[in-house]
Amino acid sequence: MRLVVDLTRCQGYAQCAFLAPDVFTMHGEEALLYDPNPDDAQWDRVRRAAAACPVQAILVDQTEIPATAQEGTHVR
Amino acid sequence: MSADGPERAHAFKKGGHIVIVGASLAGLRAAETLREEGFTGSLTMIGDEPDQPYDRPPLSKQVLLGMVPAEHTALPRRREIDADWRLGVPAIGLDLDAHRVRLADGQEIGFDRLLIATGVRARPWPNENERDLDGVFVLRTNGDAARLRRRLAARPRRVLVIGAGFMGSEVASACRELGLEVTVAERGPVPLVGALGGVIGSVVARMHREHGVDLRCRVTVTALEGDPSGRLRRAHLSDGTAIDVDAAVVCLGSIGNTEWLAGSGLAAGPRGVACDAGCRAFDVNGIVTDDVFVAGDVARAPNPLYEYNFLFLEHWGNAVAQAEVAGHNMISCGSARRPHLAIPAFWSTQFGVSIRSVGVPTFADEMMVMQGSLEERRFVAAYGHRGRVTAAVAFDQAKWLDFYRELIMAAAPFPPSFVPVDRPPVMRSMSPEFPDPALPSHGATVTITGHLPNDQRVVFTPARA
Ligand SMILES: Cc1cc2nc3c(=O)[nH]c(=O)nc-3n(C[C@H](O)[C@H](O)[C@H](O)COP(=O)(O)OP(=O)(O)OC[C@H]3O[C@@H](n4cnc5c(N)ncnc54)[C@H](O)[C@@H]3O)c2cc1C
Ligand code: SF4
Numbered sequence: 001m002r003l004v005v006d007l008t009r010c011q012g013y014a015q016c017a018f019l020a021p022d023v024f025t026m027h028g029e030e031a032l033l034y035d036p037n038p039d040d041a042q043w044d045r046v047r048r049a050a051a052a053c054p055v056q057a058i059l060v061d062q063t064e065i066p067a068t069a070q071e072g073t074h075v076r
Numbered sequence: 077m078s079a080d081g082p083e084r085a086h087a088f089k090k091g092g093h094i095v096i097v098g099a100s101l102a103g104l105r106a107a108e109t110l111r112e113e114g115f116t117g118s119l120t121m122i123g124d125e126p127d128q129p130y131d132r133p134p135l136s137k138q139v140l141l142g143m144v145p146a147e148h149t150a151l152p153r154r155r156e157i158d159a160d161w162r163l164g165v166p167a168i169g170l171d172l173d174a175h176r177v178r179l180a181d182g183q184e185i186g187f188d189r190l191l192i193a194t195g196v197r198a199r200p201w202p203n204e205n206e207r208d209l210d211g212v213f214v215l216r217t218n219g220d221a222a223r224l225r226r227r228l229a230a231r232p233r234r235v236l237v238i239g240a241g242f243m244g245s246e247v248a249s250a251c252r253e254l255g256l257e258v259t260v261a262e263r264g265p266v267p268l269v270g271a272l273g274g275v276i277g278s279v280v281a282r283m284h285r286e287h288g289v290d291l292r293c294r295v296t297v298t299a300l301e302g303d304p305s306g307r308l309r310r311a312h313l314s315d316g317t318a319i320d321v322d323a324a325v326v327c328l329g330s331i332g333n334t335e336w337l338a339g340s341g342l343a344a345g346p347r348g349v350a351c352d353a354g355c356r357a358f359d360v361n362g363i364v365t366d367d368v369f370v371a372g373d374v375a376r377a378p379n380p381l382y383e384y385n386f387l388f389l390e391h392w393g394n395a396v397a398q399a400e401v402a403g404h405n406m407i408s409c410g411s412a413r414r415p416h417l418a419i420p421a422f423w424s425t426q427f428g429v430s431i432r433s434v435g436v437p438t439f440a441d442e443m444m445v446m447q448g449s450l451e452e453r454r455f456v457a458a459y460g461h462r463g464r465v466t467a468a469v470a471f472d473q474a475k476w477l478d479f480y481r482e483l484i485m486a487a488a489p490f491p492p493s494f495v496p497v498d499r500p501p502v503m504r505s506m507s508p509e510f511p512d513p514a515l516p517s518h519g520a521t522v523t524i525t526g527h528l529p530n531d532q533r534v535v536f537t538p539a540r541a
Contacts, residue, residue: 004151011474012430012474027483035138037149061152
């Protein structure tokens with residue numbers, strides 16, 4: 001799955017790091033590092049983290065496009 | 077099909093053809109906005125990179141640290157965009173009159189409306205022979221990141237980082253975290269001086285040194301030397317010293333991807349394509365075009381809050397916000413069009429510190445630490461220009477920045493009149509210590525380029541009281 005955190009919005013509250021620790025980790029006190037393309041097994045946790053983020057900074061894929069599709073094709 | 081007037085705008089929205097050149101963050105978000113707002117015509121996405129749109133900020137952070145593979149930063153989609161993707165082929169020309177884009181594979185693609193979102197690329201090491209040495213890197217694409225990560229994982233004895241802007245600082249931070257020896261060579265007096273000024277740059281210099289970076293300021297790298305097999309071995313510095321290195325990362329800023337627009341008649345150059353606040357491109361005569369729009373790192377647009385200067389911003393958040401405005405305006409007419417007036421915002425993560433800015437710090441003649449302290453590396457500093465707040469920078473204090481954003485939007489007086497939480501014992505206004513603005517700086521992520529759409533000089537004239 002694919003996700004991105006809008007770090008101009010994130011305030012380092014670390015809720016996401018509690019709810020999906022394999023995907024989001026705090027680096028120092030406030031700096032967030034995350035896995036942009038975690039395993040699909042993380043889906044539930046990531047969705048919970050995205051919902052809990054107080055500033056709604058986590059965007060999770062809204063489509064089913066396979067992350068590997070590429071190359072001059074007609075990708076929808 | 078032109079789209080002036082409500083009826084034609086409606087027809088265009090139903091059955092027009094939009095071409096987006098540059099299939100990355102800005103191109104993708106613009107495409108999503110078009111569909112979101114009801115564009116049902118055909119959409120072509122042209123990108124010279126082979127991959128689907130991916131995110132770049134993790135490349136200098138998670139990817140270099142080895143937490144995430146370089147090819148694992150694909151961007152999430154907000155919605156399906158039903159586009160005809162032409163990936164792996166660059167656009168090489170634009171015929172404005174004929175409304176056609178020429179591709180490197182010989183194809184020509186017609187459009188009713190065009191969005192230019194070709195971004196910037198890393199400024200290469202100037203010497204061509206030295207640039208090709210094995211061990212010399214730049215960092216802009218996922219391929220660059222994969223190559224650099226591979227070299228770092230092979231544990232070079234020493235890495236040289238050339239230029240201590242945000243990119244150079246992040247690379248140095250990653251190297252130290254990996255336990256690698258790293259030397260940073262910076263022309264200015266301190267890191268990040270072009271972006272944040274000398275006062276905050278000194279804080280960053282201490283961060284470098286405390287983390288074991290061999291930081292050398294006021295020097296330039298004069299030559300990179302290879303061995304007979306073409307591998308980087310040594311770097312020579314302007315102070316006469318030489319250091320043995322097996323990897324060098326060139327972090328000397330970026331250049332707009334506008335070569336493909338040469339001769340098109342648009343106001344395009346190394347500092348991007350000039351456009352109005354509604355994202356419409358200017359031609360070389362300073363006349364705004366009707367059907368060509370610009371968004372993201374390649375755009376240079378005027379901002380009324382900064383005295384209508386044209387800002388050239390290399391900010392993730394700007395690419396998203398400007399793409400949304402461009403997408404909206406491409407299918408709107410008259411008063412339905414919106415200006416892109418978002419306050420610039422930037423972040424960087426280095427040495428375990430979250431650095432944030434809002435506004436344009438270089439647009440300042442004064443600054444003041446409002447909360448926390450520089451010594452503790454936890455603070456908010458406000459920047460002012462001619463008595464009003466123009467920017468704020470926070471280290472590990474992100475939660476306050478929305479408040480400062482409001483002050484900037486309201487053109488609140490500087491020094492601010494409120495009593496902040498956690499205020500330092502002595503509050504005094506000082507010079508932010510920016511270098512001579514006439515000198516191009518590789519460290520800045522916002523460049524102020526004057527009032528004229530065609531002005532390619534780097535100008536910035538703060539009032540010196
Ligand atoms: C390593 C790194 C770290 C960063 N970290 C941060 C950060 O911490 N915070 C922050 O705010 N910003 C950061 N940025 C900046 C951020 O990534 C950019 O602002 C953002 O990528 C801009 O998106 P864009 O779509 O405008 O341009 P780009 O992402 O540059 O995309 C332009 C696309 O157009 C393609 N293209 C160029 N020419 C042509 C052509 N002729 N034909 C077809 N396609 C073409 C390019 O190959 C590219 O795919 C970072 C950038 C990098 C490289
Ligand atoms: S929960 Fe949201 S604000 Fe908090 S660290 Fe995660 S992304 Fe940032």
